Amino acid sequence: MLDTPKIDEARLEAFATRAIGDLTAGYTGVMVSIGSKLGLYKAMANAGPLSAQEIASRADCAERYVSEWLNAQAAGGYIAYHGLSGTYELLPEQAMVLADEDSPVYIPHAWNVPASMWFDEPKTLEAFRTGKGIAWGEHDGRLSCGSAAFYRNGYRASLVPQWLPALDGVVEQLEAGIEVADVGCGYGHSTLLMAEAFPNSRFHGFDTHPASLDEARQNAAAAGLSDRIDYTVSRADDYPDGPYSLICFFDILHDLGDPVAAARHAAKTLAPGGTVLLVEPFAHDHVKDNLSPVAQLYYSASTLICCAHAISEGGSMVLGAQAGQARLAEVFRKAGFTHFRRAAETPFNLIFEVRR
Ligand SMILES: C[S@@+](CC[C@H](N)C(=O)[O-])C[C@H]1O[C@@H](n2cnc3c(N)ncnc32)[C@H](O)[C@@H]1O
DSSP: OOOOOOOOHHHHHHHHHHHHHHHHHHHHHHHHHHHHHTTHHHHHTTOOSBOHHHHHHHHTOOHHHHHHHHHHHHHTTSSEEETTTTEEEOOHHHHHHHTOTTSTTOOGGGGHHHHHHHHTHHHHHHHHHHOOOOOGGGSOTHHHHHHHHHHHHHHHHHIIIIITTTSTTHHHHHHHOOEEEEETOTTOHHHHHHHHHOTTSEEEEEESOHHHHHHHHHHHHHTTOTTTEEEEEOOTTTSOOOOEEEEEEESOGGGOSOHHHHHHHHHHHEEEEEEEEEEEEOOOSSGGGOOSHHHHHHHHHIIIIIHHHHHHTTOSSOOOTTOOHHHHHHHHHHTTOOEEEEEEEOSSEEEEEEEO
8 A cells, every 4th residue: 555645744835825826826817907908007107196086087997896906906016005095006117017018028918818728728628638739810819919919028129129130140131121021920010120120121921810910910000111011821831932031930930830841931932141030939958947937838828829739730840839949950950951040038038040
């Protein structure tokens, strides 16, 4: 007979506390979504201490609900509570994360991703049991919107000021005027940022999800950049030939069922002297080195979204969102590229320069 396992009380308490913290985070996500959609954070931004009644009236909401929401937010440290006056305040740092949509650390829309993951749980259970895939477009619509919003922050902060300059000679080419492909462009936030910065170049966004491209077209029109950007429904391994002097993959290569075919198509459509910009989720090469909160987020999304999509496309190589540099380099080596260099990194992304 097996001995009853001995429980380490300290380890039990530490882990249970940690698990309850994660549960609390799930509740907080709902509160953040409500605060964002109802304009409660914006009503509090730059306003100093306010009573619940003042905040409810500024956001045109019912006071009793707002006061309970405020207490939940204060308990979680999302807003400050001033006990003497019984008022609530959104501090400037909290406003950057919760109220300012242009801030690089703005978070509320990103909660749409776990919302879609919960909503799609029945599909995921079925996929685990059958081994079948789930295509990107089969998910609840909050996935594409939340994912685009999550990455947009990082792109705004880094793409033009840091990542493109980290590629040898690419900024000079963009300034002179080149053709650029943005493969799997989704809502096109990356395309738009590049088109804004480099008026002499032309940008071509490709994606298999028509609804995302509709959003991308609207974003380009709203920015007055439709003359520099076109969007076409195309697969990563059969978009029009170009040639393109810059081919970008922003958070898409690991989603593909056949990433080597996409890399081969890039090799075929790349202009002489051209560059592939590969942006992927930050990851080390081995699971033992990927045991961090960022990896926890990515592995979770990868289970339900990235792996499921790659499997839906036939899944000849299912990289997952924590592929790591060695496996990514191997994809491009198989496609005939000889140069693969890590050009930059952030806590959330790895940025590679790839050349033939
Ligand atoms: C995680 S999203 C990234 C979107 C965008 N690049 C970004 O960074 O916000 C992955 C995108 O790849 C697209 N996609 C998936 N499979 C594709 C394929 N085979 N060819 C082209 N696009 C594909 C999806 O529709 C989705 O828009």
